[in-house]
Amino acid sequence: MIRYPRSIRGRSTIATSLLALAILAVLAVTGCLAIRYTLGEHVYAQAEHEAGEWTTVARTTSPGALRNPLPVSAEINLVQIVGPGGAVLAASPDAHGLPALSRVRPAPQDPVRRVSDGRHMIVAIRSGPAPDAPVVLAGLAVPALLRGHNLEYLLGALTLLLTACAGAITWAAIGRALRPVEAVRVHMAQITLNDLSRRLPIPPGEDEIADLVRTANHTLARLDEAVARQRRFAATTSHELRNPIAGLRAQLEDALDHPEDNDPRQTLRTALNTTDRLNAIIGDLLAQARLSADSPHELVNLNELIAQETSRTNDSHTHDGSHGHDGSRPGVPVRFRAEGDVWVCGSRIQLIRALANLVGNARRHASSGVEVALSTAGGQAVVSITDDGPGIAPGDRQRVFERYTRLDDGRRLDSGGSGLGLAITRDIAASHRGTLTIEDSPKGARFVLRIPQLDPHDDDGSDHDPDLARTTEEVRT
Template sequence: MTPVPHLHSIRARYTTIATALSLIVAVMIGLSLDLAVRYKVQDDSFFEAERAAGLWSAAVRNGALPNPIPTSTSADLVQLVDIHGRVVASSPQAANQPPVSTHRPPPGDRLNKLTECSRDRCLILMANRVTPAADSPVVYAGMAEPSILATHRLEYLIAAGALMIVILAAWTTWWAVGRTLLPVAAIRARIAEITVSDLSLRVPMPPGEDEIALLASTANRTLERLEEAVEQQRQFASTASHELRTPLTGLRAQLEEALLYPDSVDVRGSVHNALSACDRLEAIVNDLLLAARLRAADPEPHEPVELGALVRQEAAQVHAVPVDVRAPFHVWVHGSRIQLMRVIDNLLSNAQRHAESRVTVSVERADGQAVVAVVDDGAGIAPADRQRVFERFTRLEEGRRRDSGGSGLGLAISLDITRAHRGTLRIEDSPRGARFVLRLPLLNDDHVAGDAPAADIADGVPNATT
């Protein structure tokens, strides 16, 4: 059996609304039609009665009224009644009958419409006073009320037609909405089959380019992005587990060795090595937490940030190799100061690990963007690896050799922060070493004119070597 549709169903709601509207329209049209038909039939009946009354009234004035009075129209009831209420002449249909009405039109209004009803029927009459004289006879002409007016057949017929229209409208709406929603049911059934363990399924695409087809297309694109994100999360979890397992394994081995061979193991060296492993674990965990917070779109407060000052501040913290800084004043961007400090720090730390003798940092304006370039004079990065270094836990052989304690998350985190600030972070060609270029949208000067320090008002371009 087909289940009874619940009113929460779109199909049932639309059908109910369409049925109610069609019922209202059908009732209004039916009432108007009933009134129009009744008025037309009644008006035609009075018109015929008026013609007959006028004809025989003129005949009475001319002294040429036949008896019986012949009739050739629907107004077949004709009587001539004198002042005493006696029927002087009549048509065959009104012969041997009492006067059809006792109403006498006044001299000033000689033609009156009448509806006389008895126990078994109603008559539509026109009363015509022959002359204005006090003793003037009256001609009555009319007919029995048509059955369409005397009964409710017209209302029954209109109601039956209205009911058929309402039923047809309801069925048509039910069928049309059901046919329209067929692709939605297929999409819902397919989505119900999709689980986190299997995101390869896609919803069926209906033909055409209507809203449902656009919905299916959007759902498929969303599923593709979701599948890609889940796969990235799986790879991330797998890689993170591997990266965490390596220092944990080394830490466990050192501790077990210290317990098994207490006399032959340098306890101080073992503790020092264990602390180094703990430091690496802490760095990895902190980077993982930061990466997770960035992925979860955990909002950081944004504010106007003077990028040149930020670069000079971070460059002053680097002491491994000299850092040449060329950063003009008054280069403002809008963002999280803490996160942008992390990006600059990551780029400088990466450059100083690979530099042979010097790191160069420049800040400039170009095409409505603030551009920060960090260049080292090391071996550089091969073009084939320039995208790969921004992936999580990616550490090139050169990086492992120079710093075995890194987490491999610094550049990936920097890229996520940059994208969150609507910027870009790329590795560009350089005559020597690696050139990391950070681009961020410039903040309009009108937004920061009141916030700029007095020292920054002059458009100077400081050069510093740290």
């Protein structure tokens, strides 16, 4: 069983060869018919012209007075004047001594006939209507090209040759075109996780392969950056986990070795604070990991969501008067104002997490209150969280979004924080195709979250996410 080649080069060569063969076969058949017809018409036309001239001679001259041999042109070398019984009355030099070239005697009503016996192409013209009128035969030997199947063999061989040439050219051209692809494959096979700094050689030119290599290099650069970021994150995480664990171990060992110098209640309280910090770090790490997984998106009314969360935050701190899990201080109210309902496409759980992180951060630093505002601008939902605390210096406004970055005020106000809250919040914004920035404020810090706005009454609203078609219909009803 013949196996079809798997390579693009082989498949393309076969496809091109078959296509060329089909086209050339049609051209060969058409050419064969055209050549046979054209050459035959040319020979018969010359023979008919020559025979016509001698027909006049045969009609006006008695058989005994005919010149023999007959002077003829070089193109038509076979001419005979044949009597009614088939006897040759006169002939050209090349036909002299030969029997009649054909036994055909045209009828009076059809005085011109064309015949061929495979060796000669003959035109027979009757010189008159009388029964004994002589017949003039003029023609020549069949050209070698038209003899037998010589023309078909020649065109068939030419067709196969041209098909082979088309296949060879295709094989060479595609091989040359795919040479950079093979080089890319070899270089890609040499790139490992331990060495992502290598890049693929860009072939000359501006074709699709060069664009593909550039895109692959951009992808490798992003992958290299992501792996480096993950490694830094792992190293920083291990450091952040190791420090409290080492401190806790040292305190417990000291309490065991010197019980008389340590207050058991104070030791346990310190250990509990350390475990709270570890728990916060692990919780934030889990939240960070969940951001990498796909989260179902839905239509979310930010006005309703923020109102519920700010109300819950105010109620929880009013009832128990304790510090929140986010380190926020009790007694700091959160005020919310909105221009109206604002819809976005996103994960409700992640948006609640982002809002809780920002509000908790603002409450930790606020003096008397936090204000949350919801508006729209330029097709985006804009959520601003403003506190009246000391604010953030312009030089630190990008640094605070880095993992495990905590400013001095943050460490003083919440020693158990993980330093991941703002980093997680910015990642949530990015996963919603939005941004999180720190902007100028007359007093305190002002965090601004921007997310693309979605109109639930827009027919194309569900295009933002494949799962939103049903949800959009529910919102409409």
